[in-house]
Amino acid sequence: MCSTPNPVENVFCSNCGARLVPLTSAAVPEAKPPAPPIKGLSLPAKPELPGETQASEEPPSPPAAAEPMEPTAPAPEPATEEEHVPEWLARLRETSPAQQDEESPATEESAPLPEWITPTTAEPTPDQALSKPTEDELPEWLKQAHIGQTQPPELTSETEDEIPDWLKQAQAQAPVAPAAAENEQAPDWLAQAAAESASTEEATQAEPTEAGEPEPVSEVEPVQAIEPPKEPEPLVPSEPLIESLEATVGSALAQAEAEPVAASPSAAVEDDGIPDWLREAAPPATPVEPPKELEQPLPSEVPAWVAALKPADVMAPSLGASENEAVEAAGPLQGLRGVLPLALAIAEPHPPTETSQPASRADGGSIFESILAAPTAAAPAAKPARRALTMRPLIYLLLLLAVLVPFLLPYDITSSTFNIAGTPAAGFYDTLQKLPAGSTVLLSFDYDPSMSGEMDLLANAVVRDLVQRRVNIIAVSTLETGPQIAQRILDSAASATSQYTYGSNYLILYLPGNEAGLANLATAGPATATDFVDKKSAGQFPVAAKIRTLRDVAMVIDFAGTEDALKAWVEQVQPRVNVRIAAAVSASVEPKARAYRSANQLTAMMSGLMGAAQYEVLSNQPQLAVISINAQTAAQLVVVFVIILGNIVFWISRARGHAT
Amino acid sequence: MKWLTTAIAIGVGLIVLFDFFFSLPLVNAIGAAFREWTIILTAFAVLLGLINLLSVHLSRVLRRNEPSAGYSALVLVVAVLVFVIGLIFQVPSAPMNWIFDNVYVPLQGAFFALVAFFLATAAYRALRAKSIETTLMLLAALVVFIGQAPLVNAMTQAKEWVLNVPSTAGARGILLGVALGTIATGLRLITGMDRPYSE
Numbered sequence A: 001m002c003s004t005p006n007p008v009e010n011v012f013c014s015n016c017g018a019r020l021v022p023l024t025s026a027a028v029p030e031a032k033p034p035a036p037p038i039k040g041l042s043l044p045a046k047p048e049l050p051g052e053t054q055a056s057e058e059p060p061s062p063p064a065a066a067e068p069m070e071p072t073a074p075a076p077e078p079a080t081e082e083e084h085v086p087e088w089l090a091r092l093r094e095t096s097p098a099q100q101d102e103e104s105p106a107t108e109e110s111a112p113l114p115e116w117i118t119p120t121t122a123e124p125t126p127d128q129a130l131s132k133p134t135e136d137e138l139p140e141w142l143k144q145a146h147i148g149q150t151q152p153p154e155l156t157s158e159t160e161d162e163i164p165d166w167l168k169q170a171q172a173q174a175p176v177a178p179a180a181a182e183n184e185q186a187p188d189w190l191a192q193a194a195a196e197s198a199s200t201e202e203a204t205q206a207e208p209t210e211a212g213e214p215e216p217v218s219e220v221e222p223v224q225a226i227e228p229p230k231e232p233e234p235l236v237p238s239e240p241l242i243e244s245l246e247a248t249v250g251s252a253l254a255q256a257e258a259e260p261v262a263a264s265p266s267a268a269v270e271d272d273g274i275p276d277w278l279r280e281a282a283p284p285a286t287p288v289e290p291p292k293e294l295e296q297p298l299p300s301e302v303p304a305w306v307a308a309l310k311p312a313d314v315m316a317p318s319l320g321a322s323e324n325e326a327v328e329a330a331g332p333l334q335g336l337r338g339v340l341p342l343a344l345a346i347a348e349p350h351p352p353t354e355t356s357q358p359a360s361r362a363d364g365g366s367i368f369e370s371i372l373a374a375p376t377a378a379a380p381a382a383k384p385a386r387r388a389l390t391m392r393p394l395i396y397l398l399l400l401l402a403v404l405v406p407f408l409l410p411y412d413i414t415s416s417t418f419n420i421a422g423t424p425a426a427g428f429y430d431t432l433q434k435l436p437a438g439s440t441v442l443l444s445f446d447y448d449p450s451m452s453g454e455m456d457l458l459a460n461a462v463v464r465d466l467v468q469r470r471v472n473i474i475a476v477s478t479l480e481t482g483p484q485i486a487q488r489i490l491d492s493a494a495s496a497t498s499q500y501t502y503g504s505n506y507l508i509l510y511l512p513g514n515e516a517g518l519a520n521l522a523t524a525g526p527a528t529a530t531d532f533v534d535k536k537s538a539g540q541f542p543v544a545a546k547i548r549t550l551r552d553v554a555m556v557i558d559f560a561g562t563e564d565a566l567k568a569w570v571e572q573v574q575p576r577v578n579v580r581i582a583a584a585v586s587a588s589v590e591p592k593a594r595a596y597r598s599a600n601q602l603t604a605m606m607s608g609l610m611g612a613a614q615y616e617v618l619s620n621q622p623q624l625a626v627i628s629i630n631a632q633t634a635a636q637l638v639v640v641f642v643i644i645l646g647n648i649v650f651w652i653s654r655a656r657g658h659a660t
Numbered sequence B: 001m002k003w004l005t006t007a008i009a010i011g012v013g014l015i016v017l018f019d020f021f022f023s024l025p026l027v028n029a030i031g032a033a034f035r036e037w038t039i040i041l042t043a044f045a046v047l048l049g050l051i052n053l054l055s056v057h058l059s060r061v062l063r064r065n066e067p068s069a070g071y072s073a074l075v076l077v078v079a080v081l082v083f084v085i086g087l088i089f090q091v092p093s094a095p096m097n098w099i100f101d102n103v104y105v106p107l108q109g110a111f112f113a114l115v116a117f118f119l120a121t122a123a124y125r126a127l128r129a130k131s132i133e134t135t136l137m138l139l140a141a142l143v144v145f146i147g148q149a150p151l152v153n154a155m156t157q158a159k160e161w162v163l164n165v166p167s168t169a170g171a172r173g174i175l176l177g178v179a180l181g182t183i184a185t186g187l188r189l190i191t192g193m194d195r196p197y198s199e
Helices: A049-055 A087-095 A098-110 A126-132 A139-144 A156-161 A165-173 A180-183 A186-207 A221-228 A239-258 A276-281 A302-311 A339-348 A361-375 A394-407 A424-433 A447-469 A484-496 A515-524 A563-577 A587-598 A606-617 A626-660 B003-021 B025-061 B070-089 B094-126 B132-148 B154-189
Strands: A440-446 A474-479 A506-510 A555-560 A581-585 A604-607
Touching: A098 A555, A098 B154, A165 A302, A221 A276, A221 A302, A339 A361, A394 A587, A394 A626, A394 B094, A424 A447, A424 A555, A424 A604, A424 A606, A440 A447, A440 A484, A440 A563, A447 A484, A447 A555, A447 A581, A447 A606, A447 A626, A447 B094, A474 A484, A484 A506, A484 B094, A515 A563, A563 A581, A581 A587, A581 A606, A587 A604, A587 A606, A604 A606, A606 A626, A626 B094, A626 B132, B003 B025, B003 B154, B070 B094, B132 B154
Parallel strands: A440 A474, A440 A555, A474 A506, A555 A581, A581 A604
Antiparallel strands: none
């Protein structure tokens, strides 16, 4: 082409004489839009044949690949068949001699093998390349017919080298099934499509080309003859596929119910967007029947393991099935008779079995029957409920009066009658009087506020005496509330004495850890503890600066409200430092304190309200303890009276019981 | 891993025991460290007790059909109130001392004073001369009660004899028994025969 501009009506170029208009115009197949995909379907693609869709609308157009666009160069000399037949084709012929006999004449008569399928060792010439149909030139039906086939048409020398050996062996070993057998195994829709494709090809072959050149049938026939389309793989029902099919069929059935039954299903679903192949695949003559009982579970819904549990029919006679037995009306056992005979056996009356009873049971039964047969004795008349008289209100009232009345009387009624000489309080007082002025004692407040009514009297009496005698005090406590009790008592006593200040004359410490805290105090001394008021180290205060160990204190006085507190001091502190310990304890702890005092583990001991009152009298500071002693004396006398009254009532009631 | 806990318990017990009996600087220092650890753990025990108390009463408040929900709510309110005041004013301080002297101590004293009434009724029902033993116990109680009263000086000597001889003998026997039991328990723990820590 010289690229010279020519008029439109020119057939040949005015400059170089080349032909401007091709001899034949290639019929461009009308592009058909792909069918709308169905959601959830993954069906195998059916080969879409052009003649299948356009058979009724327009005449089939010849394949584009069969019509050369331009006059091609003369074909090269065809090589002999024996030389150019590929090796795999030769094997196929050997394996199927019958087919070879049937196909070889047609192959020889029609045309030699096409050039593109003929294996050549030399590079193909440009003409050969032009004569070889490219992938784009092949029609779509031929492309799809080749999909999935083991031997593509591009079996040239170039591609043959690229095929691996295993594929070659597979090709050689692949059996070539006859077309008849293939059509028998193929599904109906595939057979129908193949028939239509065959008719289309026949029409295409019968139609002559415009150029009058022989139709290169050999380019198509060998492919169909040697490589028949394989049977599509069987459908593997997947869950999405089943669901989508059920949905589609369900909608179609619903529509079929709405419309007359006589209408064909294809017509009924013509406008539903269902592709043609699915419409054709549906059975045309089978009328759609409505589901019988939608409430019953479909067989597909019954799991396999449930179906396996279904009793076999042979079991029914063995269970004694008869016409009288019930038939299961629903469920997996529907239709079976006498499957559950046990219910009938229970419901039906049956005579009791005669079993031999032991003699003991028989005797027991006879005794029980005789008891039941005996006339019942008249029940004794219930006595009227009489409210038992209790002495509790009287005791409470007497005790309350005994506690309150003495506070209204002068407090010195009984103070003069104290027998103080030789009492533990007197020994305690004498021990403290030996302490020199300016010495340091360690007071331990080991009682909680619940015992303050008794223990505060003891502590106040002792602390007032020590403060008046200018004895320095380091107060400690192993209880959480002990430091506050100590602070209240010490501040009260210090306020009544001049120049007796916190830090200089007295100090309050808190010792956590109970026994462990006491052990640390015995080994490390009070100087390492923390002050309760100012939260400083005890060593920073003058009163504790001189106290390195517990041996430096003159005495330890323990105000113990419980036995454990006193025992902890005796066990943890006294053996370690051998310090003198005096105990002012509650009256309930007095028996244990006396045991320690008699063993000289305690230097001195006094107890209770009586001890506090005696100490107040001895120190000439009568305070609340002396006042309270009257109330305590009256209360104790009331308790003695109550005990005697209780014993009198007991003896009287006991005498009446013996008399009756 | 039980052998490890047993070994630790035995080792710590022996060190503390040697610390009590011998004056060895190294052992005494280790024993003091163990005691410090014990003190710290005791402090945490107090904290755990507080948390447990609050959780128990909170569960009672939140529980339906709980008859003591009102008391539990009062406990929670007072505990939180005192805790907040203590955090703000510290301890000791005037507000905390006022709460302690005018709320805590009187309530505790009044609650403890109720024991006197229960003891009086118990003495009326229990202290009866049903047998020789109970008769002796009744006589001892009457002697001590009357001897404590200063108005009757005649029974004071009898009271002192009862407290010094039979009562002290009994208390000493109890103390000795408790001491022997404590020694046996300690030996079982040290030798690994009892392992309450691994349960």
